Amino acid sequence: MDRTSKFSKVYLALVFIILYAPIFYLIFYSFNSGGTMSSFESFTWEHYAAVFSDTRLIMILINTIIIALLSALLSTVIGVIGAIGIMYLSTRKSRSTLLSLNNVLVVSPDVIIGASFLILFTMVGVKLGFASVLISHIAFSVPIVVIMVLPKLQEMSSTLIDAALDLGASKRDILTRVIIPYIKPGIFAGFFLALTYSLDDFAVTFFVTGNGFTTLSVEIYSMARAGITLTINALSGLIFIVTLLLVLGYYFVTNRPKNPLRSGGPK
Amino acid sequence: MKDIVRATIAIVVICALLFYANFQLNETTGRAGNDTISVYNWGEYIDPELIAEFEEETGITVVYETFDSNEAMMTKIEQGGTSYDVAIPSEYAIEKMKENKLLIPIDHSKIPNLQNIDPYFLDLPFDPGNEYSIPYFWGTVGIAFNPALLEDNLTFESWEDLWDASLNQEVILVDGAREVMGVGLNTLGYSLNTNDEAQLYEATEKLKTLSPNIKAIIGDEIVETMRRGEAAVALVWSGQAADIMYVNEDIDFAVPIEGSNLWFDNMIIPKTAANVEGAHKFINFMLDPEIAARNADYVGYSTPNEKAIELMDPEVTGDERFYPTEEMRERLEVYQNLGVETLGLYNELFLEFKMDAQ
Amino acid sequence: MQSSSKRTYYLIPYLAWMLLFVIAPIILVVYFSLFDLHGNFSFVNYQNFFTSVYLKLTLSSFWYALLITGFTLLIAYPTAYWLTKTKHKHLWLLLIIIPSWINLLLKTYAFIGIFGVFGPINAFLGMFGIDQQQILYTDFSFIFVSVYIFIPFMILPIFNSLDKMNPTLIDASRDLGASTWTTFTKVIFPLTINGVKSGIQAVFIPSLSLFMITRLIAGNKVITLGTAIEQQFLVTQNWGMGSTIAVFLILFMVIIMMLTGQKDKGVLLNGQNK
Numbered sequence: 001m002d003r004t005s006k007f008s009k010v011y012l013a014l015v016f017i018i019l020y021a022p023i024f025y026l027i028f029y030s031f032n033s034g035g036t037m038s039s040f041e042s043f044t045w046e047h048y049a050a051v052f053s054d055t056r057l058i059m060i061l062i063n064t065i066i067i068a069l070l071s072a073l074l075s076t077v078i079g080v081i082g083a084i085g086i087m088y089l090s091t092r093k094s095r096s097t098l099l100s101l102n103n104v105l106v107v108s109p110d111v112i113i114g115a116s117f118l119i120l121f122t123m124v125g126v127k128l129g130f131a132s133v134l135i136s137h138i139a140f141s142v143p144i145v146v147i148m149v150l151p152k153l154q155e156m157s158s159t160l161i162d163a164a165l166d167l168g169a170s171k172r173d174i175l176t177r178v179i180i181p182y183i184k185p186g187i188f189a190g191f192f193l194a195l196t197y198s199l200d201d202f203a204v205t206f207f208v209t210g211n212g213f214t215t216l217s218v219e220i221y222s223m224a225r226a227g228i229t230l231t232i233n234a235l236s237g238l239i240f241i242v243t244l245l246l247v248l249g250y251y252f253v254t255n256r257p258k259n260p261l262r263s264g265g266p267k
Numbered sequence: 268m269k270d271i272v273r274a275t276i277a278i279v280v281i282c283a284l285l286f287y288a289n290f291q292l293n294e295t296t297g298r299a300g301n302d303t304i305s306v307y308n309w310g311e312y313i314d315p316e317l318i319a320e321f322e323e324e325t326g327i328t329v330v331y332e333t334f335d336s337n338e339a340m341m342t343k344i345e346q347g348g349t350s351y352d353v354a355i356p357s358e359y360a361i362e363k364m365k366e367n368k369l370l371i372p373i374d375h376s377k378i379p380n381l382q383n384i385d386p387y388f389l390d391l392p393f394d395p396g397n398e399y400s401i402p403y404f405w406g407t408v409g410i411a412f413n414p415a416l417l418e419d420n421l422t423f424e425s426w427e428d429l430w431d432a433s434l435n436q437e438v439i440l441v442d443g444a445r446e447v448m449g450v451g452l453n454t455l456g457y458s459l460n461t462n463d464e465a466q467l468y469e470a471t472e473k474l475k476t477l478s479p480n481i482k483a484i485i486g487d488e489i490v491e492t493m494r495r496g497e498a499a500v501a502l503v504w505s506g507q508a509a510d511i512m513y514v515n516e517d518i519d520f521a522v523p524i525e526g527s528n529l530w531f532d533n534m535i536i537p538k539t540a541a542n543v544e545g546a547h548k549f550i551n552f553m554l555d556p557e558i559a560a561r562n563a564d565y566v567g568y569s570t571p572n573e574k575a576i577e578l579m580d581p582e583v584t585g586d587e588r589f590y591p592t593e594e595m596r597e598r599l600e601v602y603q604n605l606g607v608e609t610l611g612l613y614n615e616l617f618l619e620f621k622m623d624a625q
Numbered sequence: 626m627q628s629s630s631k632r633t634y635y636l637i638p639y640l641a642w643m644l645l646f647v648i649a650p651i652i653l654v655v656y657f658s659l660f661d662l663h664g665n666f667s668f669v670n671y672q673n674f675f676t677s678v679y680l681k682l683t684l685s686s687f688w689y690a691l692l693i694t695g696f697t698l699l700i701a702y703p704t705a706y707w708l709t710k711t712k713h714k715h716l717w718l719l720l721i722i723i724p725s726w727i728n729l730l731l732k733t734y735a736f737i738g739i740f741g742v743f744g745p746i747n748a749f750l751g752m753f754g755i756d757q758q759q760i761l762y763t764d765f766s767f768i769f770v771s772v773y774i775f776i777p778f779m780i781l782p783i784f785n786s787l788d789k790m791n792p793t794l795i796d797a798s799r800d801l802g803a804s805t806w807t808t809f810t811k812v813i814f815p816l817t818i819n820g821v822k823s824g825i826q827a828v829f830i831p832s833l834s835l836f837m838i839t840r841l842i843a844g845n846k847v848i849t850l851g852t853a854i855e856q857q858f859l860v861t862q863n864w865g866m867g868s869t870i871a872v873f874l875i876l877f878m879v880i881i882m883m884l885t886g887q888k889d890k891g892v893l894l895n896g897q898n899k
């Protein structure tokens with residue numbers, strides 16, 4: 001057992017190193033006075049100063065975070081409902097049909113999603129901007145939530161519900177006291193991956209945005225033509241550090257006794 | 268359940284705070300002005316200081332948005348839902364937009380600075396009489412190469428040099444069907460605007476023999492790759508070559524003798540415009556000699572503005588690699604709108620070539 | 626639980642989403658796919674799809690998607706397994722997700738630098754006297770970066786099913802004299818199969834339509850169906866052909882869903898046959 005645990009530690013360390021390597025690479029060059037992500041010249045804070053003096057960039061960042069948080073939240077709600085709905089279906093065929101439909105947006109290339117949403121929005125007459133971007137992000141994040149929540153629902157043994165019913169629990173109680181706590185890890189997984197989807201997307205957002213509203217991804221994408229400035233590196237470095245501190249802080253404040261992703265079980 | 272509720276409340280509160288912060292920032296930057304125009308341009312294709320100056324001079328607030336391909340831009344303008352007042356597409360896109368009635372005619376009486384433009388760049392076939400478009404920048408397609416990394420003394424005066432055996436896995440191509448097919452067509456001495464299928468198939472076969480030399484087919488990353496000296500040779504637009512040479516002075520640029528593409532990016536007023544008056548003011552502003560000169564310095568592309576050239580460093584404007592003489596331009600061809608059918612064939616063949624390059 | 630009125634009431638937001646953002650776009654895509662370049666109704670696009678170029682493209686897309694999914698699973702499963710054994714496992718899990726919140730395009734650019742001829746990897750290899758290697762624009766770099774992108778999508782569902790597993794089951798298996806490998810194949814893996822399936826869905830399906838990194842990292846030496854669709858929409862402006870490829874992509878996805886479909890019945894209703 002000792003040997004495997006040593007091996008497992010090395011393995012995990014390796015995985016983490018690889019996961020964080022590109023981020024540290026970005027942060028390293030954010031201190032480069034040379035202006036590009038090659039040849040490091042000398043140390044400078046100027047790119048960080050540039051971030052704080054660029055109000056447009058900060059506003060774009062704020063927009064990005066609002067869109068990411070709201071779309072992840074709402075798509076999680078819709079996705080959880082959908083996953084429970086899919087599980088309710090009695091026949092295997094109808095379930096796999098619904099699940100296939102659910103996954104259409106996962107398999108569709110962003111350009112198609114973007115173009116068809118654009119057509120949809122202009123047909124309905126939605127003004128392109130914050131609302132259209134938010135709705136699109138919710139739309140393409142729902143499936144990943146369903147995918148993450150379903151396995152937890154499938155694992156849930158029905159005896160749990162039967163027991164609750166026997167004890168006279170109402171449907172509402174069953175949902176909030178039995179089902180939701182049990183699938184909570186799935187819900188959090190879905191939420192976090194919805195955040196990822198939203199923060200990474202540029203192709204769909206490009207099509208459905210307009211009237212001066214943009215997100216960080218679109219901004220970075222359009223910079224690619226002339227080379228991305230190190231200001232963006234500095235901004236990403238800041239986002240990374242702040243996120244890390246928030247997560248660590250949240251974890252240790254709220255979870256001295258228990259933890260947030262605590263894999264459910266009815267409380 | 269309790270922590271889910273707590274997390275939800277936290278997210279909502281954070282969003283509300285961020286909304287408030289954004290609102291405050293909006294107030295301080297004074298973006299709420301009534302008179303605004305929305306400019307739709309390629310990324311990093313303007314000196315941002317000029318936008319600020321325009322705002323100061325005219326009191327018009329500029330909303331600046333960017334696109335990365337003519338086609339994506341056209342799709343957005345065609346669908347509407349936005350209010351772009353000025354956009355800067357390439358010539359073939361202008362032809363197409365004209366066809367699809369996506370443009371508003373430009374009132375020349377409101378653009379007195381039009382007289383600063385070299386007449387060579389006016390009244391071109393894609394927009395006779397400049398009814399819909401005003402020149403912004405122009406350039407060519409050619410080969411950027413790093414002599415330090417080349418074994419043989421290749422000059423790239425001919426496209427054939429790309430096929431040199433010493434360039435195994437060294438050539439980067441730009442990811443554009445017409446540019447790459449153009450290499451095949453030019454090498455064989457055919458027109459860049461050919462719709463003769465036999466010529467196109469022949470060009471594809473010729474290109475396939477280039478496969479061993481291909482390192483990658485990429486987009487704007489070419490600039491960084493060449494700057495770092497990671498590849499010896501790249502097919503690029505002249506502006507990209509200028510960008511590369513600005514950082515890495517070892518690099519040279521050549522437009523092969525068999526001919527190549529001559530392109531123009533022009534300012535237009537799309538039908539989505541909400542402030543046509545402001546759009547004219549913006550176009551006129553960009554044609555001011557001093558402004559155009561500064562813009563050309565910043566962007567690095569060739570300006571069609573005669574008066575601006577007089578103000579610029581003669582070493583730059585005298586460089587025939589980027590400001591080819593009229594005689595040299597004779598060998599170059601402007602892309603015509605080939606129609607969907609032929610363009611489809613170009614793309615199909617380009618895809619076939621890419622599959623082959625694997 | 627079967628009272629249908631209550632059920633539909635809960636389902637409204639999800640069904641509305643599905644109608645607006647799945648069904649409507651599908652109808653749109655199928656509609657577009659039935660028109661040729663001149664806007665005439667025809668099946669010419671479907672005919673075109675069965676030419677050698679697109680069939681080759683489909684095959685190579687599937688091959689790469691398979692490789693990506695395989696490697697992702699191979700790396701993610703042990704990671705998820707050992708993560709559940711760590712002390713602050715949920716914190717570590719969060720730390721797996723955090724890198725995915727930094728913009729993908731930026732990380733891709735970082736990889737271009739890392740893999741570059743003058744990048745850190747080549748510098749490292751150089752210390753051992755190994756010649757400069759062309760890492761970028763190879764199958765290796767493409768699969769590496771794809772696996773990098775998808776790894777959290779595989780780890781999360783597997784972690785969640787491992788985490789819930791009753792440790793006494795493993796002890797029981799051990800007590801009965803099963804080897805570690807048998808315990809894994811006969812006890813652990815079957816119990817996490819739903820998580821694995823979720824992970825595969827979240828990785829395999831989108832890797833069929835990967836684009837952007839096919840250009841940035843693979844230098845267009847790998848072309849997926851997604852890249853082809855993007856080209857048709859954005860360059861050729863042949864929405865008909867682009868839509869046709871999309872229709873096939875959706876069909877392929879449905880087939881995959883059917884193959885990996887849940888064999889067990891809906892446990893919420895009749896979980897007795899679990």
